[in-house]
Amino acid sequence: xxxxxxxxxxxxxxxxxxxxxxxxxxxxxxxxxxxxxxxxxxxxxxxxxxxxxxxxxxxxxxxxxxxxxxxxxxxxxxxxxxxxxxxxxxxxxxxxxxxxxxxxxxxxxxxxxxxxxxxxxxxxxxxxxxxxxxxxxxxxxxxxxxxxxxxxxxxxxxxxxxxxxxxxxxxxxxxxxxxxxxxxxxxxxxxxxxxxxxxxxxxxxxxxxxxxxxxxxxxxxxxxxxxxxxxxxxxxxx
Ligand SMILES: [Zn+2]
Numbered sequence: 216x217x218x219x220x221x222x223x224x225x226x227x228x229x230x231x232x233x234x235x236x237x238x239x240x241x242x243x244x245x246x247x248x249x250x251x252x253x254x255x256x257x258x259x260x261x262x263x264x265x266x267x268x269x270x271x272x273x274x275x276x277x278x279x280x281x282x283x284x285x286x287x288x289x290x291x292x293x294x295x296x297x298x299x300x301x302x303x304x305x306x307x308x309x310x311x312x313x314x315x316x317x318x319x320x321x322x323x324x325x326x327x328x329x330x331x332x333x334x335x336x337x338x339x340x341x342x343x344x345x346x347x348x349x350x351x352x353x354x355x356x357x358x359x360x361x362x363x364x365x366x367x368x369x370x371x372x373x374x375x376x377x378x379x380x381x382x383x384x385x386x387x388x389x390x391x392x393x394x395x396x397x398x399x400x401x402x403x404x405x406x407x408x409x410x411x412x413x414x415x416x417x418x419x420x421x422x423x424x425x426x427x428x429x430x431x432x433x434x435x436x437x438x439x440x441x442x443x444x445x446x447x448x449x450x451x452x453x
Pocket of ligand 1: 376
């Protein structure tokens with residue numbers, strides 16, 4: 216799959232992806248999810264440990280492998296929902312979010328990782344997306360907040376992002392650089408056709424006839440490189 220990752224991690228993730236594919240092809244998303252999740256968490260713990268024997272490039276490779284594993288986990292969630300005959304509204308919304316999560320994660324690693332494991336997932340996820348869109352459409356309206364960012368610091372060095380040597384979206388030694396908003400002003404929230412975050416989709420069933428008001432997410436906290444299990448996070452809530 217890739218040459219610059221630590222061999223033990225590359226082979227572990229590759230083997231797990233194979234197990235995952237076989238489980239999905241056999242119609243067992245639950246087992247596939249378990250395998251993908253274990254690979255994502257394995258990469259996550261290696262990065263947390265700050266292993267001294269790994270070079271910066273190797274740490275970056277571990278992050279990419281973790282993102283790919285998390286994309287497999289997203290897809291296993293989609294697969295599980297797609298298997299159901301009738302979806303409840305909440306499940307349709309959940310399926311859409313997972314499809315977008317999976318797409319954004321595969322896009323984040325494309326061009327940096329290669330191999331049949333990624334190609335297979337990209338093809339499957341795009342097939343699932345098309346299937347979804349045929350049934351529920353690509354989305355007519357989305358919420359999009361107009362935010363004026365006054366100060367943004369770098370997640371790697373903590374300095375002002377405009378003046379530091381890092382670029383948002385680029386991976387440095389296993390860490391993806393992003394802007395941390397320090398000061399901002401939210402001006403308004405628009406209803407748009409092409410949003411920045413497609414998770415903020417307005418669903419017809421969330422329209423209240425009486426008050427003529429929509430309810431939908433204004434923004435989400437999704438991060439491609441957050442390898443934690445979204446289901447575990449839900450479980451943590453009281
Ligand atoms: Zn920086």
